[in-house]
Amino acid sequence: xxxxxxxxxxxxxxxxxxxxxxxxxxxxxxxxxxxxxxxxxxxxxxxxxxxxxxxxxxxxxxxxxxxxxxxxxxxxxxxxxxxxxxxxxxxxxxxxxxxxxxxxxxxxxxxxxxxxxxxxxxxxxxxx
Numbered sequence: 099x100x101x102x103x104x105x106x107x108x109x110x111x112x113x114x115x116x117x118x119x120x121x122x123x124x125x126x127x128x129x130x131x132x133x134x135x136x137x138x139x140x141x142x143x144x145x146x147x148x149x150x151x152x153x154x155x156x157x158x159x160x161x162x163x164x165x166x167x168x169x170x171x172x173x174x175x176x177x178x179x180x181x182x183x184x185x186x187x188x189x190x191x192x193x194x195x196x197x198x199x200x201x202x203x204x205x206x207x208x209x210x211x212x213x214x215x216x217x218x219x220x221x222x223x224x225x226x
């Protein structure tokens with residue numbers, strides 16, 4: 099049985115063994131996608147900086163996967179009073195992936211789908 103809190107270290111160890119620890123970059127904030135000069139519809143890399151050290155990174159890639167999550171922080175909770183502090187919204191879903199995709203020329207669709215938290219007595223919580 100693999101529990102959620104132990105899943106990341108297991109996957110990280112497998113990645114280190116598969117591609118080498120020197121090819122893994124952690125705590126790098128990607129803020130821009132780089133377009134392929136030969137194909138205007140393709141992304142050829144990304145630009146970012148370390149959140150712990152004064153380092154700047156430029157990554158070149160054959161393929162790029164943009165997996166930043168949704169944009170739950172765009173909406174304010176309806177909770178008032180004490181329940182407002184119990185509303186669960188993912189702090190990491192800032193919408194940065196939508197921004198980067200849009201700047202790189204992606205067509206953004208299905209924005210009518212909104213995060214709806216599971217409701218229970220005296221608070222709100224995540225679904226799933």
